[in-house]
Amino acid sequence: MPYVVTDECIKCKYTDCVEVCPVDCFYEGENMLVIHPDECIDCGVCEPECPAEAIFPDTDDRAAKWLEMNRDYAGQWPNLTRKKDAMPDADSFKGMPGKMEKYFSPKPGK
Structure with a gap:
């Protein structure tokens, strides 16, 4: 039962989750994070x-469509192992619906 990151992360990219992960399975895109489901324990x-x-177990109905997206981008984006500052204006994007269609970037993080 791996965990996945959903579109709630887009334009926020808080990294509190990265700081506590014991296996460093988070990967960073330009404006969101993903979890590599094969590395998640x-x-x-x-x-x-x-x-x-934005994080759910893959058994949660809200996470089902995000499993393959997390797997795909974890294979393309760099591994993130330390906490970083959230995105500018993260708090104003927190909880906003429809972020995948409007704001998702497939570009890797830096």
Whole structure:
């Protein structure tokens, strides 16, 4: 039961989750994070740390469509192992619906 990151992360990219991950399975895109589902050990420590409430176990109905997206981009984006500052204006994007269609970037993070 790996965990996945959903579109709630887009334009927020809080990295509190990265700081607590014991296996460094987070990968950074330009404006969101993903979890590599084959590296995730299902410990769940990341889920309560996400201020945007963007992380769910893959057994949750809200996460089903995000599993392959997380796997695909984890293979393309750089691994992130330390906490960084959230995106500018992250708090104003927190909880905004429809971010995937409007704001998702497939570009890797820096």
